Amino acid sequence: MLRGQSTRVPLDWKAAVLPQGQVYVIPSRCKECRFCIDFCPRDVLTLSTETNVRGYRYPVVATGKDVACVHCEFCSLVCPEYAIYTVEVAGAGVTP
Amino acid sequence: MTTLMAERHPSDPLFRADRLPHIWCPGCGIGPAMHAYAQALVESGIPLDRHVCVSGIGCSGRVPGYLNIDSYHTTHGRAIPFAMAVALVRPQLEVAVFSGDGDLFAIGGNHFIHAARRNVDLNVICINNFNYGMTGGQVGPTTPMGARATTAPYGNYEQPFSLPYLAAATGAVFVARWTSLHLRQLKQAILRAMKKRGLTFIEVLAPCPVGFGRPNEIGDAMEEMMLYRERCVVDHGAPLxxxxxxxxxxxxxxxxxxxxxxxxxxxxxxxxxxxxxxxxDHAPLARKEQEG
Structure with missing residues (x-):
């Protein structure tokens, strides 16, 4: 178990809805710092195989991670270039 | 669902999006800090036309140029006196100084301590990247002991400023320190600073992969961010x-x-x-109203 991870479960855990997010990328702004990829709590993203006009690879959703994004918006916050954001998919949330 | 490509970011109305991508290096910590500030502008509930952002010179001094609010890029080290005049003449405005450690504490060090002593109504946000990034990575007043820089090839042998300690000692009413990784906490701290009257000071530790990371065996910005993740401890009651x-x-x-x-x-x-x-002035009037 990871250090700091808790075994406690919130009281409203059953009623909680885990939102699903859709990732949007603006490839021309990306400078390949990899913050969004490495800090994504769900490991949703990976580097593209193609490059943008400046020669940087940009983030794309990894194979098999199509519905893994939970719309926490940390990629959007941590991106130094304002090149990625997520939008909540209406009605696609799942109960844990 | 796969990745969808977009042309514009939802936060673009807060920035001068026609100037993006900005000039900062890949992995620079100023970008996330500016995003946290921009989101705080919206969440503060104060209309955008009552916010003012002032900066001095340096990489962080570029911030007002990218923000879509009233913003001023002043001479080196003089962001605080400029902002002080704005805050005194137009007290209804919410004035922020967004600048770097070199600009605020080396070139403009005296202005900061006296603005804090007087408790002018300003929000000072200082990006601390531990060196003079724009001019090529020279030793600054915050370069840690032992760190290498262009002007300290054997390691820095100067005691650096502890910025929160300095700000608290000179009289700031709100003092915080966060990093370019602790963005939600940073945004909350900026919101608290906007609510407070008086001089507030927030230090933001930011990776500088080119100026500070390279000579100090920090491979890239990701490595410096990981260093923050591993070594940062949140302790609001820590002795200053x-x-x-x-x-x-x-x-x-x-x-x-x-x-x-x-x-x-x-x-x-x-x-x-x-x-x-x-x-x-008003006592006779009040009496008259009472009688009438």
Missing amino acids: AALDIDLRQRDHPIVLGNFVDIERPVFDPLAMRRPAPEVE
Whole structure:
């Protein structure tokens, strides 16, 4: 178990809805710092195989991670270039 | 669902999006800090046309140029006196100084300590990247002991400023330190600073992969961010004298938190000239209203 991870479960855990997010990328702004990829709590993203006009690879959703994004918006916050954001998919949330 | 491509970011209306991508290096920590500030502008509930952002010179001095609010890029080190004049002449405005450690504490060091002593109504946000990034990575007043820089090839042998300690000692009413990784906490600290009257100070530790990382065997910005993740400890009640950052000792934690939150009279240069209020001017009027 990871250090700091808790075994406690919130009281409203059953009623909680885990939102699903859709990732949007603006490839021309990306400078390949990899913050969004490495800090994504769900490991949703990976580097593209193609490059943008400046020669940087940009983030794309990894194979098999199509519905893994939970719309926490940390990629959007941590991106130094304002090149990625997520939008909540209406009605696609799942109960844990 | 796969990745969808977009042309514009939802936060673009807050930026001068036609100037993006910005000039900062890949992985620079100023970008996330500016995003947190931009989101705080919206969440503060204060109309955008009442916000003012002032900066000096340096990489961080570029911030106002990218923000879509009233913003001023002033001469080196003089962001605080400029912002002080704005805050005094137009007290209804919410004035922020967004600048770097070199600009605020080396070239403009005196302005900062006296603005804090007077408790001018300003929000000072200082990006600390531990060196003079724009000019090529020279030793600055915050370069940690032992760190290498262009002008310290054998390691820096100067005691650096502990910025939160300095700000608290000179009289700031709100003092916090966060990093370019602790963005939600940073945004909350900026919101708290916007609510407070008086001089508030927020230090933001930011990776500088080219100026500071390269000579100090920090491979890239990601490595410096990971260093923050591993070594940062949040302790709001930490003793102010123990906030030094020592990069040589790997087990020495970097303490983050909102360290000071006090109340103090705000700078009012005309307070002594004003006649004693209320009693003489309005008392007869109030009596008349009561009688009538």
